[in-house]
Amino acid sequence: MNIKVIEQKCTGCTLCVKTCPFSCIKMVNKKAVIDLDTCTLCGACVEVCKFDAIELKRDSGSTPNKEEYKGIWVFAEQKKGIIQSVVYELLGKSRELAKKLDAEVSCVLLGHDMKDTAQELIHRGADNVYIVDAPELKHFLDEPYTKVLVNLIRKYRPEIFLCGATFIGRSLISRVAVKLHTGLTADCTELDIDDAEKYLLQTRPAFGGNIMATILSKNYRPQMATVRHKVMKESECDTSRKGKIIEETATPALLRSRTKLLDIVEEISSTVNLAEADIIVSGGRGMKGPENFSILNELAEALGGAVGSSRAAVDSDWIAYSHQVGQTGKTVCPDIYIACGISGQIQHLVGMQSAKTIIAVNQDPGAPIFTVADYGIVGDLFEVIPLLTKKFKEALSK
Amino acid sequence: MNVIICIKQVPDTTQVQIDPETNTLIREGVESIINPFDMYAIEEGVRIKEKFGGKATVLSMGPPQAEAALKEAISMGCDEAILVSDRAFAGSDTLATGYTLAKAIEKTGNFDIILCGKQASDGDTAQVGPGIATQLDIPQVTYVKKIEKIEEKSAVVERMTEEGYEIVQTSLPCLLTVVKEINEPRIPSLKGRMKAKKTIVTSWKAIDLDVEENRLGLTGSPTWVSKIFTPPARPQGEIFEGPADETTSKLVNLLKNHLS
């Protein structure tokens, strides 16, 4: 068995019992006993034990020649030829990490007719841009993107590979990591470099944000992570920056795909792209009906934001599913999140509690949404929201 | 059409609470449920089987208790259930999990479509589905919100994106991960429940699969959890009560600077 308690060292302090996120340690005769049927070998108890009384054996393999992997790569996700803003956020973070590693930051850009865009990536902080140009890469498809990326990574061996935790990123990088047989951490909200060993410290929420886990990929390269949108600060654009553009080609075999994109449908409502929105105005059961969402649209418009909703509103067919924030909807991280008539069930909080500022408007002062709100208004939202719209408009026009 | 549905048993997060003293999860008394996203995968799999004939097999890797989740899938209309359970799998990260499930799927024989929920509600990685597809070297379409058409050797599906959706054609066999919008899972019927009670779940251990031991469990997992901690609680906010005219003015004044 991989985990065991060394009885001679265990003092019965119960710290591990309190720490175990899976409640599988009990005290028996003042010694810790781990229930091996429920233990997931997460190692939280090992970390917390002050007496080194818990041993977790990891006889993991490793990537051959892992010392040869150098540099940080960022996947430059583009849609219709436009670089997605999460890429600039990753470049901002990568420059910080690169300083600690004394390494270069590179972007990898797959697309068609995008050479001008490569320069923009250099202005935003890339030292190198690897670009693969092919009509087959114009739009994202899992297989060609995976094969081309795997090919490049094998050739250039970056130490760290980062990608936005977008629909494309999470689909693509999962495949790439398996092909490379390396570790991948999903949806990170924090990245850092370990001072001593120079590992990439990848921190992400688990259990819907109730706990945070820092994850390492010690023995495998590249260390790969997808990163949540809007958590990190975008890099500044500096047109004086210089860098190299390296053009790579892809063989027809790499570009072959068993899936084919037939059409792209953009939904008419411009206020749907919640992941990109800096401000989200969200409505829940308290909206009472679909007709009332107009007051949220007006507030969102005044603030230049998007409209979200709770599951209750979507399930009642008041608003389309694409607006749903929460566990079965989207996870968002805007600057300001205004929750209107949303009680704040845990499933909703999971999707929005990393917003920088949370504002709640609710009739019930006991609603759980107020426990996460930075500011709250207790009152009738049908009175409060139109007033807010009016006053924000006045304030912003000054 | 032979469909394989991969599911995970997870703690019901609607019941998970935080102990305010120790700031840790209270898991005692928390029920285990089928990962909510997997419910849509099960429903879609059963619908495909009902429409095109064939077999729907539900598969899970997990502790012996996960048998309950598999039986629930049977009650919804799946024909066969397989539990892959062994201490050797403990500590698996997404790479090792994808590998193990892919090996189990290989053992089940021929299949046309593999369905997974878009992600599990406890880990939220969304990596296992694509991981299985890659291990099996089949195409994948993630975040599927509608299956438009299934033919003998291909399928057309709608894939959710940030802006809307894409219409994607894929050859079969393939793996699809599905989102909530795809369907409304049925309530298991009385006959379904009775059948589930009688169904014997097939159980496979590591030795039953054609696997390399060093690719399983903790040993086969490149990622390690080095630290688990509770995020600092949000500081107590400012709550305004009183006439709407006053409360809204206070809020707008506080936020004005944020917005410009």
Place this chain on the structure above:
Amino acid sequence: MIDYLFTEDQVMIRDLCREITDEKIRPVAAELDRTEEFPWDVLKVMADSDLFGLYIDEKYGGMGFGIMNLCIATEEFSKGCGGIAICYAASALGAYPIILYGSEEQKEKYLPDLAAGKKLAAFGITEPAAGSDASAMQTTAKKDGNHYILNGTKHFITNGGEAQVYTVVAMTDKSKGARGASVFIVDKDTPGFTFGKKEDKLGIRASATRELIFTDCKIPKENLIGREGQGFIVAMKTFDTSRPGIGAQAVGIAQGALDAALQYARERKQFGKSISSFQGIQFMLADMATQIEAARALVYASAREVDSGKKNVSMNSAMAKLYASDVAMKVTTDCVQIFGGYGYMKEYPAEKYMRDAKITQIYEGTNQVQRNIIALSLIKQKVRK
């Protein structure tokens, strides 16, 4: 709740019906009460869940259970909405004449679709001038070769207009009075069979209540259930069997009201305390719970007696219907009282329970008729001894 020693199957039925109630009935109950829209979507879920087959023999595609399990289902649905529950239970009432007295051919023709929930059934006995006095019935069925010709009007028929299969009582020989009645199966699309207006009701508004109008309606003679003149026996036996189901509906409505009252009493604060801490409220809650439990025990006992095959169950099933419906009226009225002013408002669920409860004291024999049945049985028993 007392442990009634449910079998595994019964626990499964209860859990399934509870799930349907929570997920499909509660969310629409208030809306359907307002719009009077017939709950086809919910009935479809019940059908897909095999629940219309509960009380129908396995031979005809049912689950082969009896009245007890039907009561479990009806009680659970009624906790969410007494109106939706009666759409379900009234189909059983319409089917029972076929189940109890139908020929093999009739069973094979009608029961599989009813068990699958593909068709809904309704039972027609009441007429404008023949309520409690069923012998005053005017609807006639005249033999004409291989057919019967029906003329007359039935009214207040639950599932009227929505059901596809009707079991209808009509006089084949008026001179014989009660012994001249017979029961027929009438398909919805039979020429000469039309429906009157939908009634605007106090409660159970999700259910449909209409007149059945027969104008020279010609039906094949094979649609006669049992023999000519057997009509009242078929009807009485049907009611003996179905009455515990009305009891179960009443228990469900009462339990739903108690649950709502209990939750409200815990949340509502007055004088700085939750009102559930006041003895006046506590005593009401205690009485409500006790009365419901007594009613439930009586309903289950009588349902089990019906299922046991015992011959004369009239008195006990009448007691179950009578007591449970009186309890439902009392408990739901108290529920409104606990809700106070809010209880009187349609925005809160309390008043609907009270409106829904009232009908259980009236239909399938008014509670006065039930008392007659009970008293007559008592006297008969005494005489026999």
